[in-house]
Amino acid sequence: MSGNIPVGISACLLGENVRFDGGHKRLAFAVDELAPWVRFEPVCPEMAIGLPTPRPALRLIKVDDGEIALRFSNHTEGDLTQEMQQFSARRIPGLAHLCGYIVCAKSPSCGMERVRVYEPVGNNNRKNGTGIFTAELKRQMPWLPVEEDGRLQDxxxxxxxxxxxxxxxxxxxxxxxxxxxxxxxxxxxxxxxxxxxxxxxxxxxxxxxxxxxxxxxxxxxxxxxxxxxxxxxxxxxxxxxxxxxxxxxxxxxxxxxxxxxxxxxxxxxxxxxxxxxxxxxxxxxxxxxxxxxxxxxxxxxxxxxxxxxxxxxxxxxx
Incomplete structure (x- = not known):
């Protein structure tokens, strides 16, 4: 069994301080148990499109035409949807060699399922979204094993x-x-x-x-x-x-x-x-x-x- 299996991962799950609050979400299973057997390749889509840390939190918002937009949760002006989509479309073809990917749950960029999608006004939301980066990852590479940190506790x-x-x-x-x-x-x-x-x-x-x-x-x-x-x-x-x-x-x-x-x-x-x-x-x-x-x-x-x-x-x- 090789320890050289390439696996993508949200950078925050490796303990990198790249989250919006300047912290991380270190996943012990990945860092302590799986790491000796694989070669992790970390990606933080939000940092990759030029956002700093710390930064205002992001959220998915359902806009008037039914499309999903990526915007700041504090109503700061700016729509990051196109930037995130363009980055994802450009970056993911370079990940075709991967044998799996671990993403950060609930993230508007990386979440795999049940990501909150907000109404344009107020805090009403439904847990039925997928992070923009992960959605593109699954679209381009439907064969790739993708899991999120929360589900990997099971x-x-x-x-x-x-x-x-x-x-x-x-x-x-x-x-x-x-x-x-x-x-x-x-x-x-x-x-x-x-x-x-x-x-x-x-x-x-x-x-x-x-x-x-x-x-x-x-x-x-x-x-x-x-x-x-x-x-x-x-x-x-x-x-x-x-x-x-x-x-x-x-x-x-x-x-x-x-x-x-x-x-x-x-x-x-x-x-x-x-x-x-x-x-x-x-x-x-x-x-x-x-x-x-x-x-x-x-x-x-x-x-x-x-x-x-x-x-x-x-x-x-x-």
Whole structure:
């Protein structure tokens, strides 16, 4: 596992004093836990368009024609919408190498969802906006894993995000080395069990898409479409039910090698995971033990068993 995975991040989340009040919103998970495994590339869109710190707070405002404007919350004259849009449109193409992005929640420039959008007069607002920079980021790069600091406090969301950035990193490296049909099919094969844990219907749909690879004249075009479909599939959080199905499927590979007692022990452990009394790590660890004892080439290559560094401890409580 590489520690060189490029991940974009709102600069304030790394502890940089770039916020409107001159402070920061240091995200401990990013700085203390994820940083050893990735290479953060910080951006503060508000500083990038020339605003100082400290500065008056900004807000999104719904203007008369229904468009969203970026203005100062203290009613200071000036509309920053065009400047922010132009900066975003210019800066984001240079971020195509990224494998993920962590944005600052509630920010009118960086917020991912539920950003307050105010009426032109007064303080009436609805939490239904997206920061201007992040909206453009998601528009230009719909395959990119994007999460915000608040949501990353939730363990399943945190695991899902890290899993996606590692998946995209491997896929991007495959592209850099030179696309081949065999390489793409091999990549998809390595991720089959992981995809199955996220969505069985979309897993089957994506499998049919990959099976049709020979009918694509351009591998670059196939890659672009496959990347989008793959990453949209992985946005669906893996469920306990789907994980249980995967575990039972893997259990079948050892039907002949295990004794009756071992089969019963494994079945009971999987069932305890299904009932929520054991973390996912417990049956996965036992299966990895049997994989070492009774090697199987297909299982050995499956990313399901180690989609990211074990040291991140993301499966301990799931």
């Amino acid at each position: 363990p399943p969301i945190r695991e899902n995000f890290v899993e996606r950035i590692y998946t995209l990193f491997e896929l991007n490296n495959l592209y850099k080395k030179g696309l081949t049909r065999g390489g793409l099919i091999g990549f998809h094969s390595r991720y089959k069990l992981l995809l199955l844990a996220h969505s069985q219907p979309q897993y089957r749909e994506l499998g049919r898409f990959v099976a049709d690879i020979e009918n694509w004249e351009s591998l670059d075009d196939f890659f672009i479409e496959y990347r989008l479909r793959l990453m949209l599939l992985l946005e669906h959080q893996a469920t306990r039910r789907n994980h249980t199905n995967v575990l039972m499927h893997v259990q079948g590979y050892f039907r002949r090698q295990l004794s009756s007692r071992q089969r019963q022990e494994l079945s009971e452990l999987i069932d305890r995971y299904r009932l929520g009394t054991q973390p996912l790590l417990a049956p996965v660890t036992l299966l990895k033990h049997y994989m070492a004892e009774y090697p199987d080439q297909y299982l050995a290559q499956q990313r399901y068993f180690e989609p990211y560094p074990e040291a991140l401890r993301l499966r301990y409580g799931n």
